Amino acid sequence: MNRPYWLALLLLLAGCSSVGTPTDVAAKEQAGEWPPSVGEVELRVAQQVDEAALLDLGLIVFDPGIPEDESSHSERGIFPRIREVEARYLPVVLREALVASNIWGVVRVLPDDDKTLELRVTGEIIHSDGIDLVIRIKAQDATGRVWLDRTYHDTTTQADYPALSVTDPYQDIYHRIANDLGQLKSQLTGREIANIRDIALLRYAASLSPEAFGEFLTIQAQGEYVLRRLPAQDDPMMVRVKRIRNQEYLFIDTVNEQYGSLYEDMEPTYYLWRQYGREQVIFKQDYQQRAASRSSYGSRGSFIAMQQIYNAFRKSKELDQGLAETAAEFNSEVAPTVLEVDGTVFRLSGGLDAQYAQWREILRSIFTLETGLPAVAH
Amino acid sequence: MAIFALVTVTVACSQNRPLVADNSTHVNYAGFWELNLAQSDNIRARLDTLVRQLREQAARRSKAGSDRSGGMAIGNSGSNSGASIIGLARMAEMITGSQLLEIVQGKNDILIKREDTFSLDCEFYAGVVEPRKSLLGSEVCGWDSHQLLFRIFLPDGLTIQHRLSLGESGDRLNIATTVYSDQVSYPFTLNRVYNRYQPEREGFVCELTLTRGKVCTTESR
Numbered sequence: 052m053n054r055p056y057w058l059a060l061l062l063l064l065a066g067c068s069s070v071g072t073p074t075d076v077a078a079k080e081q082a083g084e085w086p087p088s089v090g091e092v093e094l095r096v097a098q099q100v101d102e103a104a105l106l107d108l109g110l111i112v113f114d115p116g117i118p119e120d121e122s123s124h125s126e127r128g129i130f131p132r133i134r135e136v137e138a139r140y141l142p143v144v145l146r147e148a149l150v151a152s153n154i155w156g157v158v159r160v161l162p163d164d165d166k167t168l169e170l171r172v173t174g175e176i177i178h179s180d181g182i183d184l185v186i187r188i189k190a191q192d193a194t195g196r197v198w199l200d201r202t203y204h205d206t207t208t209q210a211d212y213p214a215l216s217v218t219d220p221y222q223d224i225y226h227r228i229a230n231d232l233g234q235l236k237s238q239l240t241g242r243e244i245a246n247i248r249d250i251a252l253l254r255y256a257a258s259l260s261p262e263a264f265g266e267f268l269t270i271q272a273q274g275e276y277v278l279r280r281l282p283a284q285d286d287p288m289m290v291r292v293k294r295i296r297n298q299e300y301l302f303i304d305t306v307n308e309q310y311g312s313l314y315e316d317m318e319p320t321y322y323l324w325r326q327y328g329r330e331q332v333i334f335k336q337d338y339q340q341r342a343a344s345r346s347s348y349g350s351r352g353s354f355i356a357m358q359q360i361y362n363a364f365r366k367s368k369e370l371d372q373g374l375a376e377t378a379a380e381f382n383s384e385v386a387p388t389v390l391e392v393d394g395t396v397f398r399l400s401g402g403l404d405a406q407y408a409q410w411r412e413i414l415r416s417i418f419t420l421e422t423g424l425p426a427v428a429h
Numbered sequence: 430m431a432i433f434a435l436v437t438v439t440v441a442c443s444q445n446r447p448l449v450a451d452n453s454t455h456v457n458y459a460g461f462w463e464l465n466l467a468q469s470d471n472i473r474a475r476l477d478t479l480v481r482q483l484r485e486q487a488a489r490r491s492k493a494g495s496d497r498s499g500g501m502a503i504g505n506s507g508s509n510s511g512a513s514i515i516g517l518a519r520m521a522e523m524i525t526g527s528q529l530l531e532i533v534q535g536k537n538d539i540l541i542k543r544e545d546t547f548s549l550d551c552e553f554y555a556g557v558v559e560p561r562k563s564l565l566g567s568e569v570c571g572w573d574s575h576q577l578l579f580r581i582f583l584p585d586g587l588t589i590q591h592r593l594s595l596g597e598s599g600d601r602l603n604i605a606t607t608v609y610s611d612q613v614s615y616p617f618t619l620n621r622v623y624n625r626y627q628p629e630r631e632g633f634v635c636e637l638t639l640t641r642g643k644v645c646t647t648e649s650r
Contacts, residue, residue, distance in 0.1 A: 352612025354516035
């Protein structure tokens with residue numbers, strides 16, 4: 052095969068690979084499905100805390116929203132390893148806003164689903180890059196009532212990327228979600244809140260022993276849980292249930308420390324990655340215009356022009372790879388968790404979701420041993 | 430020949446499958462590599478070769494009457510300008526500046542970490558070559574017999590190809606980096622030769638001690 056043939060082949064291949072800009076096309080297709088951007092949102096912060104009206108809130112690690120069709124990933128600008136870490140990172144940022152709003156009890160990020168939470172918030176990442184963040188949020192309380200199921204969209208501007216920002220460029224989206232949840236909670240009466248808390252505890256108890264606690268709840272046709280009656284305040288079985296649940300929360304709090312570390316480790320690289328992602332889109336949008344004017348760009352084929360093109364690509368690759376490496380390190384270097392129950396030390400290993408499953412299994416075994424009730428198959 | 434070439438190109442274009450995503454050749458590139466400048470190309474000599482090729486091409490065209498201008502192939506502006514040719518050479522030099530490489534090769538993937546620049550990585554799942562596209566360009570990689578190829582297609586008709594081949598002994602790695610520009614009718618290729626080395630045998634050696642914690646020395650093992 053002679054060289055001109057090769058050159059022709061390569062140039063034609065280059066041509067067919069650069070026809071259109073798939074990411075732009077995909078974004079335009081998706082644009083119709085996204086709601087308008089949330090705009091600038093001030094977080095509403097409660098000045099007074101009513102302890103009796105607090106609800107604990109659990110954020111389940113988000114669904115990364117990675118399509119099964121691997122061939123579509125690059126077209127949609129999806130880096131699976133980065134998305135998987137974003138799925139852990141974004142709930143941590145949302146948690147910050149929820150805690151700051153000062154209307155919730157304990158706000159935790161959980162590595163796996165738990166339907167017995169007082170208020171359970173799940174999310175799916177629809178789109179995430181330096182310009183747009185789109186996430187679908189669903190909140191459901193322990194009674195099974197859906198508070199909200201809504202898609203949120205935030206768009207950044209250049210002003211969101213100052214050199215030394217201390218705020219997330221998408222803070223408005225987290226403020227909007229926190230405000231919406233706060234608004235929905237404010238509509239509840241004290242009795243309704245107490246009802247959610249009781250049902251959450253009894254659903255947890257029933258997950259440990261349906262035989263002992265199943266009779267306290269009924270499930271309606273719509274899937275909502277209704278309280279039939281409450282166990283006695285000093286019921287020894289309930290005391291054990293509360294102790295076991297607190298042990299489970301102990302693990303979650305340990306996990307949250309690890310998520311906090313992830314947040315701190317990842318924030319600078321992630322921030323740069325998103326900022327550069329935004330610049331890439333702008334670069335592409337302005338490309339034709341700048342290429343046509345050739346003002347500070349150098350003529351086509353000159354070293355300056357080629358150098359600029361290559362360096363832009365190189366920087367983008369270095370940021371992608373740097374963030375992917377941080378993500379991979381987090382996935383592979385999750386520290387083993389050591390926890391103690393009644394003088395016995397348990398060492399949990401593997402990913403956080405695996406550790407969480409191990410811990411729940413251990414707690415269920417302890418409960419079964421203590422109560423003599425039949426074990427629940429999971 | 431021209432029709433055959435066009436058909437082949439069209440097929441490659443439509444299927445995006447110019448290379449083979451099959452790691453079954455079992456060529457093992459894994460390890461640490463350091464640049465051997467003495468065995469690598471001299472950029473000046475390569476540039477002279479390219480200029481000679483372009484002049485010969487111009488002479489052939491002139492003889493055949495295909496170049497109506499009958500002028501020089503290498504001018505100050507436009508296609509095959511001196512600036513574009515030197516630009517290609519400078520680009521090749523800039524791109525191939527890594528002194529050290531670390532190659533991690535698995536059953537279905539390979540990662541080439543290059544000092545001071547981004548890594549080249551390739552996955553061979555399902556035997557299908559999938560171009561990776563981004564806003565700033567697209568990449569394709571795969572096997573061409575025992576050689577590993579990476580192609581990066583960038584705007585403005587700029588294309589970069591890295592062709593990796595291993596010497597018979599397995600201790601010598603050649604990376605032929607070719608820069609293509611639609612402003613120069615011949616590409617510019619620069620060969621960089623790397624030799625295997627063991628990083629722990631030189632430089633710092635660190636040990637964890639009970640009394641002093643982590644202690645690093647410059648001793649060789």
